[in-house]
Amino acid sequence: MREAGSGHTPVLVREVLVHLDPRPGDVVVDATVGFGGHARLFAERVGRNGSLIGTDADPTALEQARRTLADAECRVHLWCGNFADAPRALIDLRVEAVDVVFADLGVNSAQLEDAGRGFSFQDDGPLDMRMDPALKTTAADLVNRLGERELSDLFYHNAGEMGSRRIAREICRERREGRIVTTQRLVSVIARALHVDPLSRRSKIHPATRTFMALRMAVNDEMGALHALLDAAPGMLRPGGRIGVITFHSVEDRAVKQDFQRRKNEAIYEPVTKKPVIAGAEERARNPRSRSAKLRVARRLPGA
Ligand SMILES: C[S@@+](CC[C@H](N)C(=O)[O-])C[C@H]1O[C@@H](n2cnc3c(N)ncnc32)[C@H](O)[C@@H]1O
DSSP states (O other), rough: OOOOOOOOSSSSSSHHHHHOOOOOTOOEEEETOOSSSHHHHHHHHHHOEEEEEEEEEOOOHHHHHHTTTTTOOOOOEEEOOOOGHHOOOHHHHHHHOEEEEEEEEEEEEHHHOOHHHHHHHSSOOOOOOOOOOTOOOHOOOOHHSSSSHHHHHHHHHOOOTTTTHHHHHHHHHGGGSSSOOOOHHHHHHHHHHHTTOOOOOOOOOOTHHHHHHHHHHTTTTTHHHHHHHHHHHHHEEEEEEEEEEEEHHHHHHHHHHHHHHHHHTTTEEEOOOOOOOOOOHHHHHHHHGGGOOOOEEEEOOOOO
């Protein structure tokens, strides 16, 4: 499923519908509405008596979602902002409780493919990486401002980059020659630090993958937003309501797993998916993005 001009193929579509099970009349929060791929299916499921509340930090994505959802039969409320603020948005909309909270984390394909956004190490562009263009700090600001130790910690803790110290040292050496402001200059610094040729296909992933991911997570405070959403979810869900999160790397997945486990111990949630749900062979072959996707779903217990 890739809509003409939509620029993004949603992952684990069937699995999301099976495990989150949106029903006619339900109120669904899609916290990462993106290009509206999942949202359109939620809208179809909840029907004319249901509501879809969607948010995205990126106004370009939200515009696309608006087009995708233009002929949805259900009530549609779209707002541009960080999903960490979802509880406040529900208050503004006078919605007391919802049936489904869903988040499909990370960036959409169009953001990755637009070199001007600076998310990709494949093409040259400004070292930006802001999902919300109103944010003050870009990846270039972090790369040029943080100390060697801070950079190294950021690459290691956010993305598990084992060469974090060498990369941080090389960045600090390089920026004495002038600010590092483009993606390709950073790629060449990383390649030099790790003694690899970014064009060689020796390793399974591009040598800049983890450094770029760590910077993107920091620029957009992705873990802060995820923890805020996980903390707010029990207060947004009605008893029996479901929360589902799709993650794309282990740091995010661990946070979701631990949150659901803790709330299970506190008798707030029960697991809907015992293990993370991953894409089947057909989807993995068709959509490479799905290969690292993991879906976890929990249900809020009545009386919690
Ligand atoms: C993987 S895409 C979602 C795609 C969507 N499910 C679809 O089918 O089109 C993730 C989206 O979440 C947005 N996003 C990421 N973190 C966010 C946050 N903290 N608050 C709001 N939107 C966020 C990104 O801008 C991006 O458009």
